[in-house]
Amino acid sequence: MRCASCRRGLDHCHGTVVLHGSGDFGGVECTEPDCVDVEPARHLFVIGCGSVEGGCACAAVPAMS
Template identity: 55%
Template sequence: MSMECAFCAGGLDHCHGTLVVHLEGGFTECSEDGCVDLDLARHTLTIDCFDVDGGCSCAEMPARLLLRAS
């Protein structure tokens, strides 16, 4: 028995990738190769760059500011 994505079965425009929202500049990118529409509504999975495995260079700045403030 194979499983099918409900959005695919319904013919709805969507993406199976994860949308990454960067803290610095607020730009977004998707983990799915070839995804060109970075609208939040098309992506079921959305994270900020701070949660990316291995980190992100723009997520380092807020972490340093938090350490300095404590």
């Protein structure tokens, strides 16, 4: 079974785009290793890095001293 976008020949990715807000990481990445275009419009799912299981280093709030 193929997805509707595959059947229509649309340019898309089956991965999830992860949006990083700050820190050393910044930017966006995709969960699919073969993804070459991380444009959110090409992806069905887009999440903030704070929603990633286990968290993300750039989403951590620095401790105040």
